[in-house]
Amino acid sequence: MLFLLKENMKLDKFFSPKSIAIIGASNHTEKVGGILMKKALKSKCEIIPINPSHLEIFGVKCYKDINNYNGDIDLAVIAIPKDFVYQSIEEIGKKGIKNVIIVSAGFSEVGNNKDEKKIVEIAKKYGIKFIGPNCFGICNAYVNLDLTFAMETPKKGNIAFVSQSGALWSYLADLDYGFSGYVGLGNMADLEFCDFVEHFSNDENTNSIILYIEKLKNGKEFIETCKNAVEKGKKIYAVKAGKSEAGEKATFSHTASLASDYEIYKGAFKQAGIILCSTIEEALFMASGKKIWLENKNTNNKIKFDKEVYIITNAGGAGALMSDYLYEKGIKIIADKDIIGTALSENYLAALEEAGKQTNNILVVLTCQSMSDVNETAQVIADFKNKTGKNVAALFLGDKSVRVANDIFKNNDVVYFNNFSDAGAGIF
16 A cells, blocks of 8 residues: 555554653643643653753653653653754754654744744654644553643543644543544644554554544545545544634634635545544544433523624634634624633633624633633633623533533523534524
């Protein structure tokens, strides 16, 4: 098969590493490096924290730089400011590490293509494979490895999720489904859909693969790779963002992926044997046969947005999907404001106040990430709605992590939803 991975391109060490270096590790759990350390230490891997400012982190010896550690390292995770990423990649290359996850943002997703190309050049020089930048991480429940910012780690299952939106994983991981693996692709400067579809097509724990797609890098290779996976007995389900002009703009601001003609993608999916789904929930149902998300369905919630809405979200992918759904209902998207995954309640309040200057109709979307203050944000939304009288609805995606927030919304007569399907049915 033309597009099979060569032996040196196998990705096993991303999902089953024996040793992981976390560059930018921290003792502070409100920081990315602290979240990653806490989660990584739950695995059976040897964890090597790298930070020149610490002697140890969470009781583990910390190294000034990666060269101070004498052993072999299977996987390096970079979680430092963008201006230091190049030096880190150079040091990783000289150390002989071949597998890297770049969590750091500030590259092509904000128009910084020059610096992203520099990373690619350095990685190629040393034969490094990397995910990202602007990457949400990876997860493999079978080895208790979770290098993401999701609040929850899912149980073992047979569904793999490959996504250009990391925050959507925060939603799926919060539901009672089992997963064989997850990877957030970020900006796809190196590894992309084809690489991980091929990986999961050879994974004995995976029966189904769900793809959240904003844009493909190589259409022909993607079709061939998916065909091969389907021939091996894997089911592939895709959710495509950017069907509408509003959704297309949202995907571009999220990962610098300008979605092209949706009909072209539909044709490619059909050719590849991929089943196209209209919502994440539909893909989950088709992959598992279980409608678990309906257990908390709030059937009484309805809201009319008077043909226009301002969307506020901490998840670019979720915002793009909602833009598509609402546009199809004839609702104009005034703005799709992505206040990014680190957003706290005060960031939501500032965005609400700005939105309120432009419209009476506001939809607030939240995915539960490790740094999110979910309940405080729910209270901020309720207080804003009651103070201003604005037409506000909340889409807090999840189950376990949003139950208290749901009670806050109920007690304050705020229309709320916990999944895309309910929101799509309840907004008109």
